[in-house]
Amino acid sequence: MAFHDTHFHLDLFKNPEETVKKIESAGVYTIAVTNSPSVFFYTKKITEGCKYVKAAIGLHPELAYERKHEVDQLIELLGETRYIGEVGLDNSNKLLVNYETQKVIFKRILQACSDEKNKILTIHSRNAAKDVIDMIGSRFWGKIILHWYSGSIKELERALDYGFYFSINYSMTKSSNGRKIIKALPLNRILVETDGPFIEYKKAPATPLMSEIIANEICKIKLENNMIITPEDIQTNFKELLS
Numbered sequence: 001m002a003f004h005d006t007h008f009h010l011d012l013f014k015n016p017e018e019t020v021k022k023i024e025s026a027g028v029y030t031i032a033v034t035n036s037p038s039v040f041f042y043t044k045k046i047t048e049g050c051k052y053v054k055a056a057i058g059l060h061p062e063l064a065y066e067r068k069h070e071v072d073q074l075i076e077l078l079g080e081t082r083y084i085g086e087v088g089l090d091n092s093n094k095l096l097v098n099y100e101t102q103k104v105i106f107k108r109i110l111q112a113c114s115d116e117k118n119k120i121l122t123i124h125s126r127n128a129a130k131d132v133i134d135m136i137g138s139r140f141w142g143k144i145i146l147h148w149y150s151g152s153i154k155e156l157e158r159a160l161d162y163g164f165y166f167s168i169n170y171s172m173t174k175s176s177n178g179r180k181i182i183k184a185l186p187l188n189r190i191l192v193e194t195d196g197p198f199i200e201y202k203k204a205p206a207t208p209l210m211s212e213i214i215a216n217e218i219c220k221i222k223l224e225n226n227m228i229i230t231p232e233d234i235q236t237n238f239k240e241l242l243s
Helices: 016-026 037-047 068-076 096-116 129-136 153-161 170-174 176-184 208-223 231-242
Strands: 004-008 029-032 053-055 083-088 119-124 142-147 165-168 190-192
Touching: 004 142, 004 190, 004 208, 004 231, 016 037, 016 053, 016 208, 037 053, 037 068, 068 096, 083 096, 083 142, 096 119, 096 129, 096 142, 129 142, 129 153, 153 176, 165 176, 170 176, 170 208, 176 208, 190 208, 190 231, 208 231
Parallel strands: 004 029, 029 053, 083 119, 119 142, 142 165, 165 190
Antiparallel strands: none
C-alpha cells in the first residue's frame, strides 16, 4: 500500500537524489519541507517531475529572526508549490525580540497563504501552540497540519474545532505525552510524518519508507482505547487532505 509522510527534511540527508529515487520506487507520498526559501530551489529541482515527492517552501521559526529578509522571497514563490513548511512559531528559550519577529513573519505567511486559498501548511508550534492556533484562527483558507504537536489537550481540541490535522512521528508513539495526544485525536485528523533525519529508527535517520510502521504504532495506541483502526484509515485522511 502506498503511504504518506507529511514532514520530511529531504535536503538534510547525505544523498538527497538517491533518497528521492527510493521514495519514488516505494510509492510513498512525501512532503519535503525546507527551512528557508533559499533551500527550496534545490529541493524543487531534484523533485521536478516526481509523482510522490513534493517540495514545500518554508522558513523555520528558529531561523526566522536571522533570515527575516527571506520572507519576501517566500511569498513571491508561493505560486511554485501548494505545500508550505516548515513554518510556525518556536518559543523555546527565545529572546522576546526573536519571538515577536517570528510572529510578524508567521502572520505575513499565513495571510499570503490564505489569499491563495489552496495551500497545505505543515506547522511547528513548540512551546507556542496557543499563539499558533490563535493566529491561524477558524477562517483560514487552506489546510493546516500541526507537526509534532506537544501542546495541551485543551488547545488540541480547539485546533480540531478549526479543522486542523495533526501529523504523528515515531518519537511521539514512544513518549507518554505523545501517546496522550494520539489517544485524544479523532481518527479523521491523524496523519503520519517522519521528521527525518531529526528522528531515528533503529539507529538510522527516519525516512518515508518507515511511514507505515508509524501508522501501525498509532493503531496499537488507539486499540488501548478500544478503537480499531487500520493504516488504510489513516491513509484515507491524507487523500482527504489533498482533496
